[in-house]
Amino acid sequence: MTRALLFASLLAASACVTGQQVRAKAEVIKSDIERARRSGAMRCAPRELATAEANLDFAQGELAEGTAARGDEHIRDAEAAIKKAIVLSKDCGPKQVTIKDTPVVVKIETTDKDGDGILDKDDKCPNLPGPPENGGCPLEAPKDKDGDGILDNVDKCVDTPEDKDGWQDEDGCPEPDNDNDGVLDGADKCPNEPGPIENIGCPIRDRDGDGINDDKDQCPNEAEDKDGFQDEDGCPDLDNDKDGLPDIQDECPMEAGPAELKGCPDRDKDGLPDKVDACPDQPGPPEEKGCPKKYSLVVVTKDKIEIKKQIKFATGSAKIVGAESQTILSEVSQALRDNPQIKKIRIEGHTDSVGNDAFNLKLSQNRANSVMSALIKLNVDPGRMEAVGYGETQPIASNATAAGKAENRRTEFNIIEQ
Amino acid sequence: MKIARALLALAALSGCGPVQSTAYLMDAEVQIEAARTAQAERYAPYEWTSANLYYRKSKEEVGYADFEQAVDFAQKAQKFAVQARENAMKATRKEEAPKAP
Numbered sequence: 028m029t030r031a032l033l034f035a036s037l038l039a040a041s042a043c044v045t046g047q048q049v050r051a052k053a054e055v056i057k058s059d060i061e062r063a064r065r066s067g068a069m070r071c072a073p074r075e076l077a078t079a080e081a082n083l084d085f086a087q088g089e090l091a092e093g094t095a096a097r098g099d100e101h102i103r104d105a106e107a108a109i110k111k112a113i114v115l116s117k118d119c120g121p122k123q124v125t126i127k128d129t130p131v132v133v134k135i136e137t138t139d140k141d142g143d144g145i146l147d148k149d150d151k152c153p154n155l156p157g158p159p160e161n162g163g164c165p166l167e168a169p170k171d172k173d174g175d176g177i178l179d180n181v182d183k184c185v186d187t188p189e190d191k192d193g194w195q196d197e198d199g200c201p202e203p204d205n206d207n208d209g210v211l212d213g214a215d216k217c218p219n220e221p222g223p224i225e226n227i228g229c230p231i232r233d234r235d236g237d238g239i240n241d242d243k244d245q246c247p248n249e250a251e252d253k254d255g256f257q258d259e260d261g262c263p264d265l266d267n268d269k270d271g272l273p274d275i276q277d278e279c280p281m282e283a284g285p286a287e288l289k290g291c292p293d294r295d296k297d298g299l300p301d302k303v304d305a306c307p308d309q310p311g312p313p314e315e316k317g318c319p320k321k322y323s324l325v326v327v328t329k330d331k332i333e334i335k336k337q338i339k340f341a342t343g344s345a346k347i348v349g350a351e352s353q354t355i356l357s358e359v360s361q362a363l364r365d366n367p368q369i370k371k372i373r374i375e376g377h378t379d380s381v382g383n384d385a386f387n388l389k390l391s392q393n394r395a396n397s398v399m400s401a402l403i404k405l406n407v408d409p410g411r412m413e414a415v416g417y418g419e420t421q422p423i424a425s426n427a428t429a430a431g432k433a434e435n436r437r438t439e440f441n442i443i444e445q
Numbered sequence: 446m447k448i449a450r451a452l453l454a455l456a457a458l459s460g461c462g463p464v465q466s467t468a469y470l471m472d473a474e475v476q477i478e479a480a481r482t483a484q485a486e487r488y489a490p491y492e493w494t495s496a497n498l499y500y501r502k503s504k505e506e507v508g509y510a511d512f513e514q515a516v517d518f519a520q521k522a523q524k525f526a527v528q529a530r531e532n533a534m535k536a537t538r539k540e541e542a543p544k545a546p
Contacts, residue, residue: 073491081498084521088514 046095049086052102056083056109063112067119075112079105175199194219237261256281278302295329296368296445310445312365320365324351325358332362332372332440338398345393347401356398359440360405369411371444374398376416377423379432384418392416398438413443466503466512469519473500476526485529488536492529496522 060079068076082105089098147153150163157165169180175188182189182199190201192212204211208221208228215228222230231240237250244251244261252263254274265273270283270290277290279302284291291300297310297317304317310327311318319327326333338356339349347356363369376391376398395414403409425431477496485493499522506515 069491074494077491077494078498081495081502085498085502085518088517092511092514 046090046098049090049095049098049102052099052106053083053086053090056102056105059109059113063109063116066113066116068112068116071119072112072115075108075115079109079112081105082108173199192218235261254280297366298368310366310368320362322358322362324355325362327362327366327369330442332359332369332442334359334438334440337436338438340394340397343390345390345397347397353401356401357405360402360407363402363407363411369442369445371411371413371442373439373441373443374402374412374414375421375439375441376414377421377435377437377439378419379435380419380422380426381432384420388416388418388420390416391418394438463507463512466507466515466519469516469523470500470503470507473503473519473522473526476523476530480526480530480533483530483533484537485526485533487533489529489532492525492532496525496529498522499525 056079060076060083063072063076063079082101086098086101086105089095089101145157145159145163151157152162152164155163155165157163169178171178171182172185173182173188175182175191177189177197177199179185184198184200187199187201189196189199190203190212192202192205194202194205202212204215205218206215206221206228208215208223210222210224210228212218215222217227217229220228220230222228226242231242233240233244234247235244235250237244237253239251239259239261241247246260246262249261249263251258251261252265252274254264254267256264256267266277267274267280268277268283268290270277270285272284272286272290274280277284279289279291279300282290282292282301284293284300288298288300291302293300293304294307295301295304295310295317297304297312299311299313299317301307304311306316306318309317309319309329312320315321324335326335334355336351336355338347338352340346341348347353363372374395376393376395378387378391380387382390392414393416395416399409399412399414402412419426419435422431422435423437424434426435473496477500480489480493480496485496499518503515503518503522506512506518
């Protein structure tokens with residue numbers, strides 16, 4: 028029993044010593060491996076280096092597993108391999124080879140003397156920096172043949188200098204007529220805007236857009252209204268007939284007329300505009316389309332109400348006699364009602380020359396008054412009438428004959444205001 | 446590869462060491478074969494040697510039933526094999542490229 032215990036402890040002790048020894052050797056091999064690597068073993072003894080490293084790894088693995096004996100085997104293999112690697116790596120650096128008298132230096136070329144990013148061995152110009160597309164040589168500096176400051180490599184017209192007038196000055200080509208309007212820039216008042224030669228190369232504008240160019244437009248900033256009235260001057264005519272009513276409200280913009288008739292004229296002043304008046308020069312009521320009403324004994328003209336037959340009076344008196352006289356007065360009163368535009372009439376009494384003048388004057392006045400009274404009775408506004416006796420002062424025919432005297436004895440209804 | 450992945454998936458699910466290590470070893474073997482095809486022995490000797498050493502050690506660990514170590518070494522073997530193949534291919538390309546005048 029004692030012997031057995033002694034044997035076991037001896038065995039254990041020997042195993043412990045082996046483990047420590049293996050670890051110590053492993054450290055030595057580790058440093059040898061680093062040395063060999065520095066000496067170029069990777070290049071000159073790669074297999075030996077790999078063998079040493081792998082076996083060192085295996086040994087460490089075995090030690091971790093507690094199998095030092097197997098670890099020791101790997102240490103020995105590693106030791107042998109690394110020694111061999113060191114020997115092989117001693118003379119591992121690049122060599123200088125001399126052929127006869129001319130030394131030929133074999134180098135691993137990794138230099139880039141001109142720093143252009145192309146290694147000297149690939150650089151056609153190793154001492155001059157240059158782009159790869161030119162083999163590492165510098166590009167030839169572009170020239171400027173026409174001396175316009177634009178280098179030939181970007182100058183589209185290498186032989187013609189750019190005119191530098193602020194128009195497409197980058198292309199290197201001169202533009203003698205920038206706007207291509209046929210007027211050379213030197214003579215062109217607007218070199219960058221096309222325009223006809225008659226306008227010195229400037230565009231003819233129509234600022235108000237009325238179709239009349241500014242050079243002919245008297246109002247270049249106001250558009251012509253194009254209403255058929257003086258449309259050539261370029262100025263708008265807002266009241267063509269100048270009647271005070273703007274054309275847009277004027278139903279007759281080319282003819283002056285009062286505002287109450289929407290700007291339309293009314294020559295006969297019957298209240299019906301001429302454009303709808305069938306008789307524009309003769310006043311008439313609307314129901315007769317502006318034409319005078321057809322009275323049997325009365326005709327309304329522009330300046331009077333004519334009576335076809337005379338009102339009869341008693342001899343030397345102002346008393347109106349006869350049914351026909353009543354009919355005449357009745358038609359006169361109707362004519363005044365039908366023509367409200369007649370503001371005032373003058374009822375004139377005239378006599379022939381028989382008798383003395385004063386009597387005749389008084390008689391004629393009385394007769395005119397009598398007619399006015401009769402019309403008032405027929406509902407004519409007295410404000411629309413005045414009665415004047417002229418006696419024998421205004422004969423219209425000769426008082427030498429009976430017929431002439433009969434013509435002179437008369438009553439007239441003259442329109443004095445309308 | 447499909448078998449290896451299936452084994453890996455199975456191993457992950459089961460947590461079974463032998464299956465897992467076998468799967469990694471198969472992967473490593475495939476990568477080593479690929480490196481061999483790329484002439485890694487000639488053009489990437491360091492990685493090639495490492496890959497093979499780790500592969501052998503991994504198999505050895507399987508024999509000892511130390512599956513954790515086996516997986517670890519198999520992964521390293523695979524890593525080195527991949528590097529070996531890549532480096533070999535680079536070196537081959539350089540060698541084949543026309544030399545500058």
